[in-house]
Amino acid sequence: MTGRAASWLGPLGRPQPPRTDMPASQPKPSNKTPTPARTMRVRPVPAVSRSIAILRLLGQVGQPLGVKAISDELALVPSTCLHILRVLVAEELVTWDPATKRYALGNGMISLARSVLDRSGFPQLIQPVLDRLAGRFGVTAMGVEVTKGAVVVLALSHSNQPFRVHTDVGSRFDTLVSATGRLVAAHSGESWTDLRKKFSKIKWDKAPRFDAWKKEVEQARLQGFSVDRDHFMAGLTVVAVPVFASSGRLAYTVVVVGLSSQLTSVATDLLAQEMMREAKEISHLLVEGA
Numbered sequence: 001m002t003g004r005a006a007s008w009l010g011p012l013g014r015p016q017p018p019r020t021d022m023p024a025s026q027p028k029p030s031n032k033t034p035t036p037a038r039t040m041r042v043r044p045v046p047a048v049s050r051s052i053a054i055l056r057l058l059g060q061v062g063q064p065l066g067v068k069a070i071s072d073e074l075a076l077v078p079s080t081c082l083h084i085l086r087v088l089v090a091e092e093l094v095t096w097d098p099a100t101k102r103y104a105l106g107n108g109m110i111s112l113a114r115s116v117l118d119r120s121g122f123p124q125l126i127q128p129v130l131d132r133l134a135g136r137f138g139v140t141a142m143g144v145e146v147t148k149g150a151v152v153v154l155a156l157s158h159s160n161q162p163f164r165v166h167t168d169v170g171s172r173f174d175t176l177v178s179a180t181g182r183l184v185a186a187h188s189g190e191s192w193t194d195l196r197k198k199f200s201k202i203k204w205d206k207a208p209r210f211d212a213w214k215k216e217v218e219q220a221r222l223q224g225f226s227v228d229r230d231h232f233m234a235g236l237t238v239v240a241v242p243v244f245a246s247s248g249r250l251a252y253t254v255v256v257v258g259l260s261s262q263l264t265s266v267a268t269d270l271l272a273q274e275m276m277r278e279a280k281e282i283s284h285l286l287v288e289g290a
Contacts, residue, residue, distance in 0.1 A: 050076060051084050055093065055105065059170070064102035122243070122252055123155040125285055129254065129278045130157035137271055139258040140165040144180055144240075146250055151180050154252075165236070165257045177202055179240035180253045182226035185217045187242065187250040205234045225272040230260055237263040241275040244283050251286075254279050 053074050058065065065073075071081040085103055088094035092108035126143035133141040134157040143155035150172040175184050176198050185195050192214065199210055208216075208231050220226035228238040237260045245251035254275050263271070 047084065050074070050080070051088060054081070054084060054088065055109070058094065058103065058105045059109075064097060064100065064104040066100075066102050070103065121286065122282070125282050126243075126252070126254065127155050127157070129282065130155055133157070133254075133256055133271075133275065133278070134159040136274075137256065137258070137267075138262070139256040139271075140167075142167070142255040142257070144253045144255050146175065146180070146184055146252060149175070151175055151177070151184070151253070174202055178232040179226045179228040179238040180255055182213070182217045182220045182228070183240055183242050183250060183253055186221035186226070204231050206231050224276050227268060227272070235260055237268060239263070239268055239272050239275065241272065241279045243279045243286070245286060252282075254282075 054070060057070060057073055067078055067082050067085065070076070070085070071078045074081070076084075085094060085096070089096050089103070089106070092106045093112075094103050095106040096103050122145070123143060130141035130143060133139060138159045138161045140159065141157045142153050145152045145154050151174075153167060153169055153171045156167065156169050173180075175181060176195070181202070188195070195214075195217075196210055199213060216226065225239060225241045227240075230236065232238060236257055238255060238257050240253045240255045242250050243252040243254060256271060256275065
């Protein structure tokens with residue numbers, strides 16, 4: 001994963017005890033196939049979805065917008081958009097400038113973001129690691145959270161080199177994109193058929209062939225790190241290593257981005273080994289703190 005240049009962003013039943021006035025009957029063996037667990041049904045709540053869409057739009061554009069611009073971009077009825085914005089303003093998630101009649105993200109978003117970061121010990125644990133990697137290897141280093149729908153930058157460190165990848169804490173990307181995406185695919189347990197469908201929707205500067213990408217995913221599973229060289233962004237090499245939660249789930253990745261001309265194969269291997277040592281230590285600390 002890398003940052004793009006320019007504008008980047010029934011209630012639970014309780015078993016009843018057996019009656020004491022008669023022996024508890026033993027269940028008879030059954031040849032029936034167990035019924036698969038029911039998946040949780042998510043009912044659409046349009047007001048919530050529209051509110052989130054407005055917040056994300058304001059965060060992505062990075063500048064105040066009027067009601068018409070917001071409603072046009074999101075295909076919302078202007079009156080509906082206005083009512084939602086007024087609620088968001090009242091909750092201090094959005095600000096309104098009466099002079100320009102435009103809306104922007106409010107300080108309430110900072111409080112929410114800080115609550116998330118404080119709850120997760122990962123940003124605090126990984127920041128010194130990112131600083132060491134950026135300083136020693138002259139790269140941009142990121143701590144990334146892997147969620148169901150996206151990967152999110154939680155921590156960031158730049159080197160003192162003239163070249164820098166422009167991204168921000170809070171930036172979101174497709175789960176299968178770049179080097180982190182190969183790790184997600186490697187540990188997802190999904191079939192190659194499903195992965196191929198998702199792979200076809202990824203935006204690359206220079207898309208790899210699926211067969212080549214598949215081999216790189218399998219290699220990432222075996223060697224413990226993944227590399228994207230010039231595919232997600234031409235001229236850039238991205239290296240990612242996994243950080244596992246106490247459950248064994250891939251929860252985070254440590255990512256570095258540098259110029260391909262500097263990150264040769266030998267340099268990439270040395271960097272990956274250092275990253276894996278750091279990530280292993282972070283994984284232990286996360287398990288101990290769970």
